[in-house]
Amino acid sequence: MAQDPTPTPLAPRTRRAAAARAPAGRLPPPLPYAEQVAIFTILRASNPRPVTELQYRDAFTLLVAVALSAQATDVGVNKVTPALFDAAPTPQAMVALGVEGVTDYIRTIGLFRQKAKNVVALSQRLIDVYGGEVPSSRAALMTLPGVGRKTANVVLNSVWRVPAQAVDTHIFRVGNRTRIAPGRDEAEVERAIEDNVPAPFQQDAHHWLILHGRYVCQARRPRCPICPIRAHCPYEPKTTDPV
Structure with a gap:
């Protein structure tokens, strides 16, 4: 067996960087089961078969x-x-x-x-x-x-088609703002999705959350007025400008 090549891996996000954007103090409880079902039912209705936006062949x-x-x-x-x-x-x-x-x-x-x-x-x-x-x-x-x-x-x-949750900065933000999956770092948010998102939505949960974070629940100016899950979201304050 050949030895593993040893290029220096890409630097991972440090715990300090994760902590800098993590919720302060005690984490709030995740949204109740019924609210989780309501949110993911809405997200699934708008995008029944979400996929990664990266282009690939195999x-x-x-x-x-x-x-x-x-x-x-x-x-x-x-x-x-x-x-x-x-x-x-x-x-x-x-x-x-x-x-x-x-x-x-x-x-x-x-x-x-x-x-x-x-x-x-x-x-x-x-x-x-x-x-x-x-x-x-x-x-x-x-x-x-x-x-x-x-x-x-x-x-x-x-x-x-393994229901694995690839948590990035978008999912971290959405998970905490909506309380779908509260966590102080990506690992905690990943576990919170696995623990709290209802099983029928686990397979596509990270796709729905990343797309929601990328196009609606954006970092600096979340587009709350056009958010399809606004009625179920506890995040405050909500923006009033749809731009």
Whole structure:
């Protein structure tokens, strides 16, 4: 078995950074079950089959796209991945392309040099350890260079339909504002979703929450007047301007 390549992984969010935006004091209780059902029924009605906004073709290209999206926007990643995936649609082709080759395709996204190293290294590990296939367990996925729990959860959810919760800053914000899933950091919010969101909504919960945070419950100016779940949301003060 080949040794694991050892590029420095992307720096994770520190506990200090998480604490800086975490709720102060004791966490409020999560919304009651009936309110959770009401909210997710509304979100499901508006988007019955939510999917990631990252463009991908299969498990491998999704894994690469999510790894590239760390500290970058989905829009920015989607601008570079079509050409990258045309050139290197498999782990073998990605390794053959090499770090410099990958770098040439992804220069417009943040941390592109380290991400290029990670993409080539994770591709090599897929070849050496997993026969060129993307593994279907969280533990195995997290052995890949540059792949953390959030990336692993996105792949598990989108490819294998495992109700894994990939918590990012949008979900952290929405989970706490709405009290769907209160938590002081991403790990607590992930557990709160698993513990409190009713089972029929678990599979797609993180998609609904991230889209809601991205387009409605925005960080600086939440669009409360157009929010479909406003009647069930305890967040105050609510904005009055729909812009």
